Amino acid sequence: MANDGRESADAPQLAKRILLGDPLTSEQVDDQLLPKRMALPIFASDALSSVAYAPQELLMILLVGGMAFLSFTPLVAGAVVVLLVVVVLSYRQLIKAYPSGGGDYEVASKNLGEVPGVIVAAALLVDYVLTVAVSIASGVDNIISAVPELDPWRVELAVGFVVLIVVVNLRGVREASTVFAIPTYLFIGSVVVMVVTGLLRTVFGDAPVASSADYTVQAESLGQAAVILLVLRAFSSGCSALTGVEAVSNGVPAFRMPKIRNAQTTLAMMGSIAALLFAGLTALALIAGVHYAEDPCDLVGFDCSNPQPSLMAQVAAATFGGGSIPFFIIQAATACVLLLAANTAFNGFPLLGAVLARDGYAPKALNTRGDRLVFSNGMIVLGIAAALVLVVFQAKLTTLIQLYIIGVFVSFSLGQIGMVRHWRRVLRGIGEEDPDQVSSVRRSAYTGLVINSIGAALTVLVLLIVTITKFTHGAWMVFFAIPVLAILMMGVKRYYRDVEHEITVDDTTHFGSEGDVAIILVSRLQKPVIKAIDYAIAAKHQKTVALHVALTPEDGVHLQQEWAQHNIPIPLVIVDSPYRTYVQPVEHFIRQYREKHGPSVMTVYLPQYIVGHWWESLLHNRRARRLANQLMLVHGVSITLVPWLLDSSELIYGRRSRPLPGQQRGGRPVSAYSPASPRGRRAQRPAGPPEHEE
Numbered sequence: 040m041a042n043d044g045r046e047s048a049d050a051p052q053l054a055k056r057i058l059l060g061d062p063l064t065s066e067q068v069d070d071q072l073l074p075k076r077m078a079l080p081i082f083a084s085d086a087l088s089s090v091a092y093a094p095q096e097l098l099m100i101l102l103v104g105g106m107a108f109l110s111f112t113p114l115v116a117g118a119v120v121v122l123l124v125v126v127v128l129s130y131r132q133l134i135k136a137y138p139s140g141g142g143d144y145e146v147a148s149k150n151l152g153e154v155p156g157v158i159v160a161a162a163l164l165v166d167y168v169l170t171v172a173v174s175i176a177s178g179v180d181n182i183i184s185a186v187p188e189l190d191p192w193r194v195e196l197a198v199g200f201v202v203l204i205v206v207v208n209l210r211g212v213r214e215a216s217t218v219f220a221i222p223t224y225l226f227i228g229s230v231v232v233m234v235v236t237g238l239l240r241t242v243f244g245d246a247p248v249a250s251s252a253d254y255t256v257q258a259e260s261l262g263q264a265a266v267i268l269l270v271l272r273a274f275s276s277g278c279s280a281l282t283g284v285e286a287v288s289n290g291v292p293a294f295r296m297p298k299i300r301n302a303q304t305t306l307a308m309m310g311s312i313a314a315l316l317f318a319g320l321t322a323l324a325l326i327a328g329v330h331y332a333e334d335p336c337d338l339v340g341f342d343c344s345n346p347q348p349s350l351m352a353q354v355a356a357a358t359f360g361g362g363s364i365p366f367f368i369i370q371a372a373t374a375c376v377l378l379l380a381a382n383t384a385f386n387g388f389p390l391l392g393a394v395l396a397r398d399g400y401a402p403k404a405l406n407t408r409g410d411r412l413v414f415s416n417g418m419i420v421l422g423i424a425a426a427l428v429l430v431v432f433q434a435k436l437t438t439l440i441q442l443y444i445i446g447v448f449v450s451f452s453l454g455q456i457g458m459v460r461h462w463r464r465v466l467r468g469i470g471e472e473d474p475d476q477v478s479s480v481r482r483s484a485y486t487g488l489v490i491n492s493i494g495a496a497l498t499v500l501v502l503l504i505v506t507i508t509k510f511t512h513g514a515w516m517v518f519f520a521i522p523v524l525a526i527l528m529m530g531v532k533r534y535y536r537d538v539e540h541e542i543t544v545d546d547t548t549h550f551g552s553e554g555d556v557a558i559i560l561v562s563r564l565q566k567p568v569i570k571a572i573d574y575a576i577a578a579k580h581q582k583t584v585a586l587h588v589a590l591t592p593e594d595g596v597h598l599q600q601e602w603a604q605h606n607i608p609i610p611l612v613i614v615d616s617p618y619r620t621y622v623q624p625v626e627h628f629i630r631q632y633r634e635k636h637g638p639s640v641m642t643v644y645l646p647q648y649i650v651g652h653w654w655e656s657l658l659h660n661r662r663a664r665r666l667a668n669q670l671m672l673v674h675g676v677s678i679t680l681v682p683w684l685l686d687s688s689e690l691i692y693g694r695r696s697r698p699l700p701g702q703q704r705g706g707r708p709v710s711a712y713s714p715a716s717p718r719g720r721r722a723q724r725p726a727g728p729p730e731h732e733e
Contacts, residue, residue, distance in 0.1 A: 080223035083309035085283025085383035127310030129494030143454030166446030171425035178377030222375035234319035247357035252328030272508035389417030455495035554639025567646035651687035
């Protein structure tokens with residue numbers, strides 16, 4: 040393969056390029072920004088896809104009380120739609136006030152303080168993980184509804200889809216938006232066609248009938264308090280349709296200019312479509328008589344040995360027929376958009392992680408852009424966490440949904456409260472310089488205050504309802520995870536703060552040390568040692584010595600003979616090690632030298648093999664790594680690792696070991712490295728560090 044000035048790629052790098060594509064330069068970051076039509080499937084797929092399971096969860100909870108409880112459905116669904124509209128309007132205000140991408144975290148941090156801000160961040164991170172898990176589990180559930188034979192492979196399918204979505208997102212935001220746009224718009228179009236078709240059939244006296252319409256339900260006997268709790272629980276499950284609304288506020292930096300207007304427009308489009316689809320599907324499910332139970336065996340007459348078809352599958356079958364082409368189109372589109380709804384989290388989580396890393400609450404690695412200008416480390420962390428959740432809960436949607444939306448409503452509530460305080464601060468700070476401008480700012484602030492006050496009241500109320508109705512059904516795990524993660528984030532912040540304080544330059548810092556000594560550690564006289572000696576000599580230290588730790592007197596005598604035989608131009612110092620240790624004798628030598636000659640700076644040269652096979656790392660460099668790690672703890676000592684490329688390193692670098700340092704520039708024969716030989720041709724390629732001129 041031609042080398043074109045770069046080292047030939049090894050197999051892992053080649054596979055990386057095939058999967059992710061060629062790296063993008065930092066100057067191309069603006070090319071990755073999204074127009075509205077591409078931003079909608081990227082940031083709204085979660086909110087849009089949640090309408091596929093939110094009506095199902097709502098009906099499922101109501102049916103616990105019996106068939107009569109389905110009469111509460113319009114009221115509960117209407118409350119969900121009203122809440123969705125209020126939250127969308129509230130987040131439009133948040134985008135205008137805080138367009139930097141921090142979303143609820145930034146709002147809470149700046150208006151409520153550090154602790155609320157960290158709690159919001161922890162809640163959002165947990166919710167993003169659960170978004171991926173719930174979306175994937177729901178998508179797999181719809182696939183199994185169409186192909187029941189895949190049920191035994193539920194977990195494997197779920198984890199496989201997580202890996203696939205991670206790879207697609209690692210290719211970059213624009214490429215991911217292209218991949219996800221078609222399924223998202225196909226889902227919107229197919230569901231709209233299905234709802235309109237079903238409603239028209241109803242108007243013309245041919246209402247669709249679901250396959251479960253004839254099944255009755257074994258209802259639980261409930262008291263008055265239990266009835267209220269059941270209705271509230273159904274409302275909290277229906278509120279899962281609101282998940283993903285916050286993603287647009289976290290992703291404002293990914294929009295094209297004008298960012299604020301484009302983000303607000305995308306949010307409004309998302310909210311409108313989600314509300315219409317949720318209301319339409321709920322109405323059509325009631326018309327078709329869909330009965331969906333948490334335990335399929337509670338449906339009288341249903342063979343509970345078979346998987347229970349999802350609400351979407353039952354409505355599609357009732358509207359178009361179970362074996363029809365539209366049925367399979369809707370199932371395929373629903374499964375795709377549910378699987379790809381996880382993409383909302385794969386955009387929100389890395390962006391939020393980058394903001395947290397910049398603020399010091401997360402490892403700095405989360406703020407590093409990968410080859411394709413995305414925050415790849417955050418995507419990988421999210422993928423691993425979501426896969427673990429799916430494995431632990433066996434990708435069961437009914438179980439995972441109980442953990443869901445807790446985190447998002449914690450962030451909703453604190454974010455809206457923070458926005459109320461923000462607008463109050465804006466109103467207090469308005470001056471009287473320009474009356475027209477003051478009037479406009481005051482009017483805008485009052486509008487924002489009213490909208491966010493209503494949003495805060497409703498989201499806090501819903502958070503209380505969700506907490507009460509879901510706590511004993513598994514939500515306690517989320518309430519445990521959020522404070523634990525928040526405490527860890529605070530600990531990371533404190534750690535970075537302490538390190539920054541420790542390394543800050545102050546007036547006690549002094550420059551200039553007395554003496555400059557190079558020590559080449561020598562075990563045996565070999566080519567890597569000769570290379571290290573050559574580097575040390577070329578660096579022109581004030582004093583250069585070779586140090587050998589002799590485990591036996593015979594070792595030292597033999598090395599001295601070889602040293603004299605090869606005319607090595609630096610002195611050899613031999614220290615005994617009766618206890619067969621290496622680091623302690625070297626430390627003792629450094630300490631004695633400093634006591635005699637003053638506080639010299641010591642540079643220790645350590646030869647190290649560069650290998651091409653993973654298993655070779657087990658056979659080489661163990662002593663060098665141990666010495667380097669321990670000597671770095673000695674004050675005033677720096678370590679220089681001198682690489683020696685073994686022949687196997689050609690697998691990595693596309694070349695093998697070089698001639699001995701000084702051979703070519705000294706005019707001496709290169710023997711086995713003759714230019715005519717394959718190894719000689721490889722040796723003439725540009726090599727690592729440049730050789731020094733004599």
